[in-house]
Amino acid sequence: MVIWGLVSLFLIGGNTVVHQYPCYVVVDPGHGGKDPGAIGRRGTKEKDITLKIALYLRELAERDDDIEVILTRTKDIYLPLSTRIEIAQAYNPGIFVSLHCNAARSYRLHGVEVYILSPARTNWERAVEARENEVLKWELDLPEGDEATILYDLAQIEMLQESKLLAKCVLNSMVNSLGLHDRGIKQANFYVLRVFMPAILVEMEFISNPNREQWLCDSMNQKRIAIAIYNGIKEFIRNYQ
Numbered sequence: 001m002v003i004w005g006l007v008s009l010f011l012i013g014g015n016t017v018v019h020q021y022p023c024y025v026v027v028d029p030g031h032g033g034k035d036p037g038a039i040g041r042r043g044t045k046e047k048d049i050t051l052k053i054a055l056y057l058r059e060l061a062e063r064d065d066d067i068e069v070i071l072t073r074t075k076d077i078y079l080p081l082s083t084r085i086e087i088a089q090a091y092n093p094g095i096f097v098s099l100h101c102n103a104a105r106s107y108r109l110h111g112v113e114v115y116i117l118s119p120a121r122t123n124w125e126r127a128v129e130a131r132e133n134e135v136l137k138w139e140l141d142l143p144e145g146d147e148a149t150i151l152y153d154l155a156q157i158e159m160l161q162e163s164k165l166l167a168k169c170v171l172n173s174m175v176n177s178l179g180l181h182d183r184g185i186k187q188a189n190f191y192v193l194r195v196f197m198p199a200i201l202v203e204m205e206f207i208s209n210p211n212r213e214q215w216l217c218d219s220m221n222q223k224r225i226a227i228a229i230y231n232g233i234k235e236f237i238r239n240y241q
């Protein structure tokens with residue numbers, strides 16, 4: 001059962017009063033500043049696409065009493081992964097969604113993947129994990145050793161089922177409403193997902209595919225992606241709160 005409390009109960013004079021709070025959704029536009037993320041063949045930077053879609057997501061929530069969207073960054077600035085985690089934890093209980101664009105050596109690959117925090121099982125998952133964790137080389141305050149890793153793992157196992165359900169809702173919504181190729185729910189040890197709350201990392205499309213890069217750059221498509229992700233989050237909240 002999800003315990004991140006959209007609803008709290010108060011007993012007043014023997015009556016149960018249900019008090020609604022907006023659910024916090026922390027949206028993390030991947031990369032930024034000195035870290036461009038993946039770069040398409042036409043020169044599009046992952047950091048710019050993720051920010052635009054995150055800003056559209058926040059706009060959607062402005063008209064919605066049930067959800068409050070908080071962005072980890074609103075500008076083109078570099079933000080260490082540990083800072084992104086700190087921001088997320090300030091809004092716990094809540095949901096964490098990190099936005100990214102995929103990249104591959106083959107320019108033909110296309111489709112959407114949604115990741116949860118768990119050890120990578122395939123070479124592909126390991127490659128994506130290495131790319132998205134690469135900025136750790138710039139981070140200073142990393143927890144070291146097995147002890148820290150085990151602590152994170154235990155805390156995250158509790159969130160695994162919720163994260164899987166969130167991943168499923170967002171993936172289905174994106175595949176159904178955008179017609180994207182479904183590359184499935186995947187798992188990897190992404191540092192940024194160690195937030196102790198239901199958390200996913202969305203690889204929205206392949207920026208390395210020139211056709212898909214062009215598609216990602218279109219502002220109408222960016223809005224449609226934001227709406228699809230938003231509807232997936234709403235579906236998760238409706239069904240699993």
Ligand SMILES: [Zn+2]
Binds near residue numbers: 030038101
């Ligand atoms: Zn990325």
